[in-house]
Amino acid sequence: MEIFDIDKAIAKAESELAKLEAKRNKVLEKLNQLNLLKDSCKPSASEIFPASAVLEITKHSPEADKIALFLSLFRGRTDVYPRRFESSRTGKSGYQPACRNESHLSKIGFLNNGE
Known part of the structure; x- marks a missing residue:
């Protein structure tokens, strides 16, 4: 293999590497955007446990x-409910699930074992 062929192969490998790095950067940017979107969908701690409500509620x-x-x-x-x-x-005594639309459920045989 001659020096000219080696230089050509090096240039080709460097070109492929540059393309891969560009593609990697695009994928990283997309991943960052998806993580930001995911984080924006999560409720914050203050939404889950509103401090004002939690601190003010007592048994009285x-x-x-x-x-x-x-x-x-x-x-x-x-x-x-x-x-x-x-x-x-x-x-x-205890609690069982109830549905606001039980009349509809009994009509289709869901309640009372289909009776």
Whole structure:
């Protein structure tokens, strides 16, 4: 192999390396943008635990304030809520999920085992 051929191969390798570095920089920029987007979607600690609400709520606080705090901490389905029950057989009580649209569910046989 002659010096001219080696110089040509070196130039080609340097050109390929420059292209790879440019592509790497583009991918890094895209990754940074995606991470920024991901971070912007996360709720901040102050949104999850509002300091003013957490510090002011005590066992003596009004019920409405306690409910507002609970709802701010536990976001979820608004059509499902707990329903208290008491067993006539055992006397034990507890909570079960209830749906605001139970009449529709019973019509399609979802409740009462399809009865």
